[in-house]
Amino acid sequence: MTIAAPVNHDTIVLERLYDASPARVFEAFADPEARMRWGAPSSNTGLVYDEADFRVGGLDISRCGPKSNLIYRVETRYHDIVPEQRIISTEIVSEGVNRLSFSLITVQIEAAREGTKLTLTDQIAAFGGASMIEGSRAGFNAALDNLHAEFART
Template structure:
């Protein structure tokens, strides 16, 4: 018998990017861009089955090791202030089992011509602390990948 557990955590990640907040925001708004920078590593595959980046909109994606998309991620956008803030609720599942539920806030602040990004993941892990560590590592790697993505976007974005 598998013992069910609930673990709560708040994960806060901060990054600085040599790009204006509008460019950083565009990397979140553009699903094709998110497909590129949102994978934590080249060995992970990320597919969007639905992408609706607007308040009330829902993204549905699948991810996992290449060729084995075992995780389903449903993201509902609760608040979007272009260039400043994105707040979403996220449910990660494997089959019928919910693994985690999160409230994620992304804040963008202009610092001269650069952007300070603060991502806060208020996560409830269902089944153990491994989901919290995995979320921290995956989100951190994705935010690191965002540096390369920002160099791909047009300057006026």
């Protein structure tokens, strides 16, 4: 009998206000080139999309990790997309044959007086300890902070 790794669950909710229109915020998620610019959480981290299919039912396949060794594979399946309002997807993160986490991710985009309010909710099930949850929290926090610079580009 194989003993399964323990499962840790958490819900991560992050909010940001951006000085950009809802259309521009939505486009930053829809465009894989833009996601590669702002999605890597640090200058030492790489993010590459091998496949990008941003549509309901579409699948993105990306690799990430240290720039010299993109060891993590991420499969993102899109389940609901309402332009300028929301994106709902599932995400599987693996390292080799080992699955590290499964997530249901909801991105809500709302017009606000200051521009756009974005709320990202990551309902995550991680295997083998809480470090994957903390990594997801830190990664999304840094990426959403990077999104400010994306809007300052033009």
